[in-house]
Amino acid sequence: MPNHPQQxxxxxxxxxxxxxxxxxLAPAGNLEKLKIAILYxxxxxxxxxxxxxxxxxxxxxxxxxxxxxxxxxxxHGAKIYVTTNIYAHNENIPGLEEYLKGIEDAxxxxxxxxxxxxxxxxxRVAPSLEIHLSTQQSLSNWKAVQFWKEEGLDRVVLxxxxxxxxxxxxxxxxxxxxxxxIHGAMCIAYSGxxxxxxxxxxxxxxxxxxxxxxxxxxxxxxxxxxxxLPLFVEQDAPFSMSPKDLNLVRSIPKMIDLGIDSLKIEGxxxxxxxxxxxxxxxxxxxxxxxxxxxxFKIQPEWIYELSKCANRDTAPAFFEGVPGxxxxxxxxxxxxxxxxxxxMVLDYDEERGIVTxxxxxxFRPGDKVEFFGPDIEQFSMEIGKIWDxxxxxxxxxxxxxxxxxxxxxxxxxxxxxxxxxx
Amino acid sequence: xxxxxxLVTPSSVxxxxxxxxxxxxxxxxxxxxYGLRLAGEFTRDQVKESVRLAHDSGKKIxxxxxGIFHNEKVDNLLDYMQFLxxxxxxxxxxGDPAVLITAREVAPNMKLHWNPETTATNxxxxxxxxxxxxxxxxxxxxxxxxEVIEIKEHAEVEIEVQIxxxxxxxQSKRRLIGNYFEFLGRxxxxxxxxxxxxxxxxxxxxxxxxxxxxxxxxxxxxxxxxICIIDELGDLIDAGIDSFKIDGIFKSVExxxxxxxxxxxxxxxxxxxxxxxxxxKEALLKEIENxxxxxxxxxxxxxxxxxxx
Ligand code: SF4
Numbered sequence: 001m002p003n004h005p006q007q008x009x010x011x012x013x014x015x016x017x018x019x020x021x022x023x024x025l026a027p028a029g030n031l032e033k034l035k036i037a038i039l040y041x042x043x044x045x046x047x048x049x050x051x052x053x054x055x056x057x058x059x060x061x062x063x064x065x066x067x068x069x070x071x072x073x074x075x076h077g078a079k080i081y082v083t084t085n086i087y088a089h090n091e092n093i094p095g096l097e098e099y100l101k102g103i104e105d106a107x108x109x110x111x112x113x114x115x116x117x118x119x120x121x122x123x124r125v126a127p128s129l130e131i132h133l134s135t136q137q138s139l140s141n142w143k144a145v146q147f148w149k150e151e152g153l154d155r156v157v158l159x160x161x162x163x164x165x166x167x168x169x170x171x172x173x174x175x176x177x178x179x180x181x182i183h184g185a186m187c188i189a190y191s192g193x194x195x196x197x198x199x200x201x202x203x204x205x206x207x208x209x210x211x212x213x214x215x216x217x218x219x220x221x222x223x224x225x226x227x228x229l230p231l232f233v234e235q236d237a238p239f240s241m242s243p244k245d246l247n248l249v250r251s252i253p254k255m256i257d258l259g260i261d262s263l264k265i266e267g268x269x270x271x272x273x274x275x276x277x278x279x280x281x282x283x284x285x286x287x288x289x290x291x292x293x294x295x296f297k298i299q300p301e302w303i304y305e306l307s308k309c310a311n312r313d314t315a316p317a318f319f320e321g322v323p324g325x326x327x328x329x330x331x332x333x334x335x336x337x338x339x340x341x342x343x344m345v346l347d348y349d350e351e352r353g354i355v356t357x358x359x360x361x362x363f364r365p366g367d368k369v370e371f372f373g374p375d376i377e378q379f380s381m382e383i384g385k386i387w388d389x390x391x392x393x394x395x396x397x398x399x400x401x402x403x404x405x406x407x408x409x410x411x412x413x414x415x416x417x418x419x420x421x422x
Numbered sequence: 423x424x425x426x427x428x429l430v431t432p433s434s435v436x437x438x439x440x441x442x443x444x445x446x447x448x449x450x451x452x453x454x455x456y457g458l459r460l461a462g463e464f465t466r467d468q469v470k471e472s473v474r475l476a477h478d479s480g481k482k483i484x485x486x487x488x489g490i491f492h493n494e495k496v497d498n499l500l501d502y503m504q505f506l507x508x509x510x511x512x513x514x515x516x517g518d519p520a521v522l523i524t525a526r527e528v529a530p531n532m533k534l535h536w537n538p539e540t541t542a543t544n545x546x547x548x549x550x551x552x553x554x555x556x557x558x559x560x561x562x563x564x565x566x567x568x569e570v571i572e573i574k575e576h577a578e579v580e581i582e583v584q585i586x587x588x589x590x591x592x593q594s595k596r597r598l599i600g601n602y603f604e605f606l607g608r609x610x611x612x613x614x615x616x617x618x619x620x621x622x623x624x625x626x627x628x629x630x631x632x633x634x635x636x637x638x639x640x641x642x643x644x645x646x647x648x649i650c651i652i653d654e655l656g657d658l659i660d661a662g663i664d665s666f667k668i669d670g671i672f673k674s675v676e677x678x679x680x681x682x683x684x685x686x687x688x689x690x691x692x693x694x695x696x697x698x699x700x701x702x703k704e705a706l707l708k709e710i711e712n713x714x715x716x717x718x719x720x721x722x723x724x725x726x727x728x729x730x731x
Contacts, residue, residue, distance in 0.1 A: 090573065093544060116551070117547045140491065143520035148519070161492075193593045194540075199645060220602065
């Protein structure tokens, strides 16, 4: 066991230099999101296959799509991890070996696992895969981390209930890759320890069936000698357990200093607009801090940028301390994001200054829009005339996935995204 | 036919002799510093006394160390494990692998029961923890009868199943009751928060009441109904399940003693004469229904319920 924390930085020419840049890990709900996440700056993405993952409703990857994803990722120097983090029942055992072999064969880097059944089976039948312990294990102390290290795991994802201080202690005591969440929706329970949905909707939360029952409204009573006394009055918001979404953008420097190896964004069900926005902001934050830690300052536009795709309030729980009532939501739980995804650039005609764009949400001439992407300076403009594919002028881009053209004031590139204020 | 152990949860040392008389074979005790959702708090002296009482009658004491531990408690685990070893408890319950490592370090002969509650869901993983040192797996309550029996068929460790009482549905590290009151701008007295069993969440859509309480381990929400399968024990006994647990949290001593007596009767009856059990099981169930608190309907948990995902 190392007694000295690993060194995270050194000083050269009186300037602090960061030794280890963490991996930025993003969700990939489907092949398109995978590509966007990587193009917008993710070092690695995680995705779910057809089975054994916790998002049984998402449009999960077939082995074929996984293979395609791997090829794309390789080309861009990125890695792919597959979530296989259910707590299996007996009936899930048959088929597991074949499934893991398929994943290994598809060329992914590793799997994210909670159940020792899957860990052991993977070691046996797909030994070239890295094994990362899922947050579903609610791993919250250094000795348990030590246990999983001795079991041969390559990386552990810590419980979301860990503070910065606790993570530091773990880093000091155990030499293993650490991954933590930085952004997105969270369970309010210890992960793996909630079966509300099993009871309320007969859906197994530990196999992907969670109905988010924690976010429903309840009414708090006290029973006293057989009488039920409400602990709220008429106007009070009902009792609920809806956490604000996690947002650790301001804590990134601290996380890098701690030597956390991988910073993970939640949201395999989120839109490509969300993925692109969140990934590009965190990319900028990480790069800026690592380039010059001494003069780093959080830019207000990064914070603003994140708010454009957020549909819930956010908070820095638990990294910055045990969350209280301000990190929860009562009454209304979500709001409309301030911007919506309007289209994706397919092509750009340099000579005529005309973009070919795939529509993702209604827009029309006169709308204020914003273009952003990994390879352009973000800019806003007003939409002028719009033409359809045949060159006919149209009064609005109404149809999902419709191909349209219009002028932009600045050149754009394929895979740039256009969002609209709402 | 093998008789399963009848395991109960006393809320104090005083109850132990009564429960022994009622027919209990083993007891789970402990303190919330290390154990989750216990029926009572047992100081070290009381654990010692419990062991004496139980061992005098040939019964067993298991101590709960099944918390989700953060770094601050890890060092204390050593001392507590050492203490349990010294006073000769019969087993320690764990969910967190930190406890397993602790036992290897200071009490390699301590018998360990793997009890992570919700995540003990398949036979392979039960055996995995067996290879790591556990002698017993305590199964998740969210399993069907068929799944439980299949696990037992493949198990290389003892299998414990809860057959009666309340179960936990949710544990958060956050102080959810306190947070709610703070949000409302009202200070709630600590007494209320800790008065286990008296606070509940009402769910109008399902007409359910979920007991909720806070302690140093966070916020816990419990099932709206009590499992009761006193009339369905045959298949589990035939399968050779090693231990039947009655969880008595938030119930009166009288209730727990009576329920223990009734299950004792049911188990003995089935083992001696399954025919007689068949004829009497309805009556046994009726007796429990008669003493069941109004706000705690009985059901059969997940034993016969289909869950999808
Ligand atoms: S109900 Fe809430 S706390 Fe429970 S698993 Fe689902 S999201 Fe998590």
